[in-house]
Amino acid sequence: MTRSVTRRIRRTLRVTGAGAAALLALSACSSSSGSGAGSDSAGSSSSSPEKVSGQVTVFAAASLKESFTALGETFEKQYPGTEVTFNFAGSDTLAASITSGAPADVFASASPKTMATVTDAKATAGDPATFVRNQLQIATLPGNPDRISALKDLTGSGLKVVLCDRSVPCGTAAQKALEAGGLELTPVSYEQDVKAALTKVELKEADAAVVYRTDVKAAGDKVTGVDFPESAKAVNDYPIALLQEAPNAGAAKAFIDMVKSPEGQRVLTAAGFRTP
Structure with missing residues (x-):
């Protein structure tokens, strides 16, 4: 919504x-x-x-x-x-x-x-x-308990990952990054803006989300940010x-x-x- x-x-x-x-x-x-x-x-x-x-x-x-x-x-x-x-x-x-x-x-x-x-x-x-x-970053739970270190880690079984909807810029950028890495990912939900995607992680309703690094920074210690090289292919x-x-x-x-x-x-x- x-x-x-x-x-x-x-x-x-x-x-x-x-x-x-x-x-x-x-x-x-x-x-x-x-x-x-x-x-x-x-x-x-x-x-x-x-x-x-x-x-x-x-x-x-x-x-x-x-x-x-x-x-x-x-x-x-x-x-x-x-x-x-x-x-x-x-x-x-x-x-x-x-x-x-x-x-x-x-x-x-x-x-x-x-x-x-x-x-x-x-x-x-x-x-x-x-x-x-702006550039993408992976937002994980505080301290990165799942030890996510790369975009491909989000495709692993058992992880609940959230993406922005493909119709919004952060979702379009995430898809470009996934394509750059030759990866496919089915998230547990698509959110209508980047703040909604980040909130899922902040509330521990998801293990990770692909959002902007600015949103990770604004969230402070509520999440941990992980850089990934494919984000350079999807700068907005x-x-x-x-x-x-x-x-x-x-x-x-x-x-x-x-x-x-x-x-x-x-x-x-x-x-x-x-x-x-």
Whole structure:
């Protein structure tokens, strides 16, 4: 069942580890410079701090939850009077909602293919831009009690393995990795987004799941991550775009500029993403 989370950024947000350091650096840069990320690029002068206000609705892939939540908090501090609302879910679900007319300002997808669903429907304003990349990792029970060390280990009898549905980017990437290794795997379930797949392991309802390394990192000691070489054949590019019918285009552009800025990239890479 699709798990879609729509939420308003809380004023008090706990960010740990490297993500906290990156977020503090971003906040400090914003307050000391007095100029927003949106004012750096041509055609975005309307995104100056004194003119950006109101609600910004961002539809974003589930794997972006932690990093985008942190960036949303910083955005609200940098632009007083703004409110960032997120809808985190599987990219395919979000794309379907957008093309069906759901009101949103920004779409950040976990794959170009899913973004193409929106661009083909002429629902974006301009071309999407890749802002990060993500790679798969195996999430196991804490301490890796089954001693999983390779993707082929998941095909062993007796292991309960969860994958993302093939229709969503993390599922498509998992299938590419399996094909690269010449492997076949029948999971105990297919989940509609990467967070749902990871949760199965966190709740000990599965022994392992193939998810993004960013989600393994966000889970902390609830799971153990295992790298595997086939993941290099299934790296996902993440594009972001302003939507054609954006209710608040000015603020949306400023948010996109923040995501793409060096400071925003520090927050994302601290969460485990790779630069494009």
